[in-house]
Amino acid sequence: MSADEADAQRAEMLGVWERAAPGWGERADEQRAFGMPVSAWMIDHLELHPGEELLELAAGPGDTGFMAAELIQPGGTLICSDAAEAMIEVARARAARLGIENVRFQRLELEWLDLPAASVDAILCRWGIMLILDPAAAAREARRVLRPGGGRIALSVWAAAEHNPWASVPTQALVELDHIPPPDRNQPGLFALAAPGGLRELLEGAGFGDIEVETIELERAASSVAAFIAQTRTMSGAFAEAVNRRSESERLAVEREIATLAEPYTDARGAVRFPARALVAVATA
Numbered sequence: 001m002s003a004d005e006a007d008a009q010r011a012e013m014l015g016v017w018e019r020a021a022p023g024w025g026e027r028a029d030e031q032r033a034f035g036m037p038v039s040a041w042m043i044d045h046l047e048l049h050p051g052e053e054l055l056e057l058a059a060g061p062g063d064t065g066f067m068a069a070e071l072i073q074p075g076g077t078l079i080c081s082d083a084a085e086a087m088i089e090v091a092r093a094r095a096a097r098l099g100i101e102n103v104r105f106q107r108l109e110l111e112w113l114d115l116p117a118a119s120v121d122a123i124l125c126r127w128g129i130m131l132i133l134d135p136a137a138a139a140r141e142a143r144r145v146l147r148p149g150g151g152r153i154a155l156s157v158w159a160a161a162e163h164n165p166w167a168s169v170p171t172q173a174l175v176e177l178d179h180i181p182p183p184d185r186n187q188p189g190l191f192a193l194a195a196p197g198g199l200r201e202l203l204e205g206a207g208f209g210d211i212e213v214e215t216i217e218l219e220r221a222a223s224s225v226a227a228f229i230a231q232t233r234t235m236s237g238a239f240a241e242a243v244n245r246r247s248e249s250e251r252l253a254v255e256r257e258i259a260t261l262a263e264p265y266t267d268a269r270g271a272v273r274f275p276a277r278a279l280v281a282v283a284t285a
């Protein structure tokens, strides 16, 4: 891929996030509850102290960082960052609502962090690093901005598609109806770092040490398949944009296909409970 093609792909992916941001704001409470076990693991394993500088990357609505902000008080600052301006606006409004005061907001691209070397004590990055063209560059950048010796990083990515039907079922429905090609797992996406050992290799390759990787099981629940589809349309810009391009009858066919694929996860009252599996890692710089 040429540098121009790579930049075009980055701009296209970022555009999807900019457009999805308002929906992420509307569903931020839901997302906070869904991801709580992962956020709690990441925050616990960072062992934060008062006065530390904490950086959240690809923060989206910012909740993981906001949950940690109290632990660096007094004297510590959270830098809440994302590449999408609209996501930063969502996070800014959320921090104001939650009364988080020791936070500043900055637009940062994971692959080139506009921060001085050795300037932060700890980094959080939940469900972001697998979505970009060059995760290895992002891991090197993260290590560069951490203080050598004491700096720590906590990351989370998704395990393989078969452990995450909440995400793979809607995509599978689009593929089965020939609306999109089968996903290329070598491209940026939810499962790009799902391979066993992938997260550890990424961190080792960037020079991190004391690497610990674990698996966390979650559950994505909705009161009905229709509610699950509405949730997916808000949270997955790629799904929403693929569906919005179809005719009304094609959209209904996608919904029927999702309902069929979701049957194993649907109870007698029509509520759906999909398993989800995240990988989490902590390491020192």
Ligand SMILES: C[S@@+](CC[C@H](N)C(=O)[O-])C[C@H]1O[C@@H](n2cnc3c(N)ncnc32)[C@H](O)[C@@H]1O
Residues within 6 Å of the ligand: 014, 017, 018, 031, 035, 057, 058, 059, 060, 061, 062, 081, 082, 083, 084, 087, 108, 109, 110, 111, 125, 126, 127, 128, 131, 132
């Ligand atoms: C799946 S969301 C995760 C948001 C949040 N961390 C969470 O766990 O709920 C991915 C986030 O990564 C951001 N993002 C995408 N590409 C990025 C990049 N190149 N650099 C920084 N952030 C990026 C998106 O704008 C979005 O907010």
